[in-house]
Amino acid sequence: MYRLSAIAVFAASLAACATVPTPLRGDYPALTPRDPGAQGQSVRWGGEIIRVEPKADTTCFEILARALDAATRPIRRDTSQGRFVACHPGFYDPEDYERGREVTVVGRVTGTDHGKVGEFDYAYPHVDATDIHLWPKRVPHTPYYDPWMYGFGPGWYGPGWGPYWGAPPIIIRERPHRPHPETPAPRR
Numbered sequence: 001m002y003r004l005s006a007i008a009v010f011a012a013s014l015a016a017c018a019t020v021p022t023p024l025r026g027d028y029p030a031l032t033p034r035d036p037g038a039q040g041q042s043v044r045w046g047g048e049i050i051r052v053e054p055k056a057d058t059t060c061f062e063i064l065a066r067a068l069d070a071a072t073r074p075i076r077r078d079t080s081q082g083r084f085v086a087c088h089p090g091f092y093d094p095e096d097y098e099r100g101r102e103v104t105v106v107g108r109v110t111g112t113d114h115g116k117v118g119e120f121d122y123a124y125p126h127v128d129a130t131d132i133h134l135w136p137k138r139v140p141h142t143p144y145y146d147p148w149m150y151g152f153g154p155g156w157y158g159p160g161w162g163p164y165w166g167a168p169p170i171i172i173r174e175r176p177h178r179p180h181p182e183t184p185a186p187r188r
Contacts, residue, residue, distance in 0.1 A: 023131040024072045024104055033065045033082035033125045038109045043127065045084060046074040046104035052094040059092040060085055061132065062115075062124070063103065073135050074102045083122065085113045088129040102135040 028044040031037065051062040065081035066074035086105040097103070107129035115122055 020070075020072050021104075021133055024106055024133055026106070028106075033084040038125055039111075040109060042106075042108050044068070044072060044104065044106050045081075045086075045127065046072065046102065047080070048074065049097055049099055049101050049103060050083070051099070052092060052097045054091055054094065058087045058089050059097075060087040061092075061097065061103065061105075063105065066102075068104065072104050072133075074104065076138075083117070083124055084127055085124040086127040086129040086132065088132050092132070097134060101137070104133045104135070105129045106131045106133075 024044060026044070029041055031041060031043055033045060045063070045065055046068050047063045047065040049061055050064050053060045053062075062083060062085055064083055066077060067081065069075050086107060088107075105127055107127040109125050110128045111126045113124040113126045115124060
């Protein structure tokens with residue numbers, strides 16, 4: 001009985017780690033922007049914003065496609081899956097949707113837009129987006145340094161670096177300058 005409940009708790013904790021935002025849920029074919037069979041298909045693609053172009057009644061995003069993880073967030077890798085253009089009705093501020101931000105798009109591939117990448121003529125799959133999900137900025141991981149880690153204190157983990165990998169960061173704390181009280185000269 002104990003083993004079964006432990007497995008259930010483990011499975012529930014794994015499911016909690018990969019929650020897909022509600023508008024992005026659903027079953028979509030495993031197509032990339034480079035696949036010629038994407039025309040007319042409903043897709044869920046994501047990647048990094050290259051350019052945002054607000055128009056009179058829509059906003060179009062040029063996106064460098066990346067593979068998606070279990071939560072449908074783009075995975076940061078060296079290779080891309082191509083580029084695509086996603087347009088959604090309404091105004092999206094280019095300052096909020098700036099270059100390099102990660103988005104996941106749900107919509108239907110309705111055609112091809114032609115443009116240039118440098119001097120190269122490029123055919124962008126065009127997605128009429130039903131949802132554009134902007135992911136929060138990633139925070140770089142910094143190893144945590146616990147000053148009690150090497151002694152016997154509340155955070156003592158024994159020898160080694162504790163639960164965090166890598167060297168501890170150097171912490172420099174500036175102390176406010178306090179003038180030393182002048183010592184009176186000896187009396188004669």
